[in-house]
Amino acid sequence: MRVLITGGAGFVGSNLAIKIKQHFIGSEVFAFDNLKRRGSELNLTRLKQFQIQFIHGDVRMKSDFAELPEVDFIIDASAEPSVLSGLNTSPDYLIDTNFSGTINCLNYASRSKAKMIFISTSRVYPIAKINNIRFTENESRFEIDNTPGVIGCTREGITENFSVQGPRSLYGATKLASELMIEEYNEFLNVPSIINRCGVITGPFQMGKVDQGVIVLWLAKHYYNKSLAYYGFNGSGKQVRDILHIDDLFSLIADQLQNFHLYQGKTLNSGGGRNCSVSLRELTDVCRKLTGNVIPIEEVKEERIADVRIYLTDNSYATSINNWKPKHTPESVMKDIYSWLHENHKQLEPILS
Numbered sequence: 482m483r484v485l486i487t488g489g490a491g492f493v494g495s496n497l498a499i500k501i502k503q504h505f506i507g508s509e510v511f512a513f514d515n516l517k518r519r520g521s522e523l524n525l526t527r528l529k530q531f532q533i534q535f536i537h538g539d540v541r542m543k544s545d546f547a548e549l550p551e552v553d554f555i556i557d558a559s560a561e562p563s564v565l566s567g568l569n570t571s572p573d574y575l576i577d578t579n580f581s582g583t584i585n586c587l588n589y590a591s592r593s594k595a596k597m598i599f600i601s602t603s604r605v606y607p608i609a610k611i612n613n614i615r616f617t618e619n620e621s622r623f624e625i626d627n628t629p630g631v632i633g634c635t636r637e638g639i640t641e642n643f644s645v646q647g648p649r650s651l652y653g654a655t656k657l658a659s660e661l662m663i664e665e666y667n668e669f670l671n672v673p674s675i676i677n678r679c680g681v682i683t684g685p686f687q688m689g690k691v692d693q694g695v696i697v698l699w700l701a702k703h704y705y706n707k708s709l710a711y712y713g714f715n716g717s718g719k720q721v722r723d724i725l726h727i728d729d730l731f732s733l734i735a736d737q738l739q740n741f742h743l744y745q746g747k748t749l750n751s752g753g754g755r756n757c758s759v760s761l762r763e764l765t766d767v768c769r770k771l772t773g774n775v776i777p778i779e780e781v782k783e784e785r786i787a788d789v790r791i792y793l794t795d796n797s798y799a800t801s802i803n804n805w806k807p808k809h810t811p812e813s814v815m816k817d818i819y820s821w822l823h824e825n826h827k828q829l830e831p832i833l834s
């Protein structure tokens with residue numbers, strides 16, 4: 482099996498690359514990345530340790546695809562992944578990478594006769610519609626009401642039937658636009674493909690920052706005794722996300738590589754699910770227990786642009802295909818991140834503190 486991963490030095494890309502190499506004996510894995518994300522360069526040593534060939538390149542540049550090896554699969558995990566991207570600065574980089582970059586990947590896949598797995602996002606779903614879901618509030622979090630009142634939402638979370646009509650952030654729009662083109666190439670241009678709409682993904686080796694990778698950032702700020710803020714929702718910290726451990730994402734991708742025909746042409750939501758969900762307030766408790774540190778957390782009442790109150794993934798469709806289910810709990814996810822942080826605290830301090 483020969484696999485090329487774009488964004489292969491990033492959090493998702495590097496972890497998938499290493500796990501594929503370990504799991505599929507004899508596989509050849511190529512990691513293609515322009516190292517735009519701060520901290521991705523730290524993954525190069527890991528990639529080398531596992532005999533993964535790093536190719537420095539940019540998905541925006543057609544010419545960078547010309548010399549790439551022929552592969553059986555391309556996993557597109559390169560992106561400007563921040564939901565705030567392009568909202569206060571030029572959206573050029575976002576659009577060129579997340580949309581044009583995907584088209585370049587598709588053309589390469591077509592030439593290579595490769596199958597494509599796309600890491601999309603739950604951010605394709607419109608903000609206003611998510612925030613219209615009926616909810617209840619308890620001491621530590623918002624909950625989806627027993628009767629959510631929006632099509633495509635169950636008590637477990639958002640299904641693939643949720644509407645995609647309405648603004649969703651430029652980031653989400655570039656991903657949705659890419660999804661449309663992937664479907665066209667799948668149907669008319671012989672590029673078999675799978676689209677995974679992932680919720681928050683986290684785990685060791687994520688270079689968390691305020692606008693992306695907040696779960697790792699939350700723990701790191703506790704670890705390094707810094708400060709944080711609950712933004713929006715009245716400064717309550719009750720906003721909820723399900724979190725997908727990178728190992729659980731890998732188990733899904735591994736099944737897709739092995740049983741591609743079961744998933745081909747499908748778009749599926751994949752996330753940690755209700756059992757692996759936390760509010761920021763609950764996350765604070767977990768971080769305090771792990772680090773023993775209590776840090777100042779400001780309560781900022783103003784809403785943050787493009788934020789949503791609750792996002793939970795209803796994984797039933799993904800599970801129905803070949804019985805994939807995430808296994809982690811918030812505690813086990815955070816324990817894994819803590820071990821990584823603790824082992825590498827000196828190296829990570831300038832990036833995560």
Ligand SMILES: NC(=O)c1ccc[n+]([C@@H]2O[C@H](COP(=O)([O-])OP(=O)(O)OC[C@H]3O[C@@H](n4cnc5c(N)ncnc54)[C@H](O)[C@@H]3O)[C@@H](O)[C@H]2O)c1
Nearest residue numbers: 488490491492493515516517518521539540559560681682
């Ligand atoms: N982390 C999450 O919570 C999450 C959730 C849903 C979807 N995703 C998607 O998963 C994928 C991976 O995200 P991540 O969390 O690993 O982010 P990341 O920033 O760690 O990884 C992305 C990688 O892409 C590289 N990159 C950026 N622009 C590039 C370009 N023009 N050419 C080549 N490489 C480029 C970066 O250097 C980085 O290494 C993205 O497509 C993202 O949209 C992530």
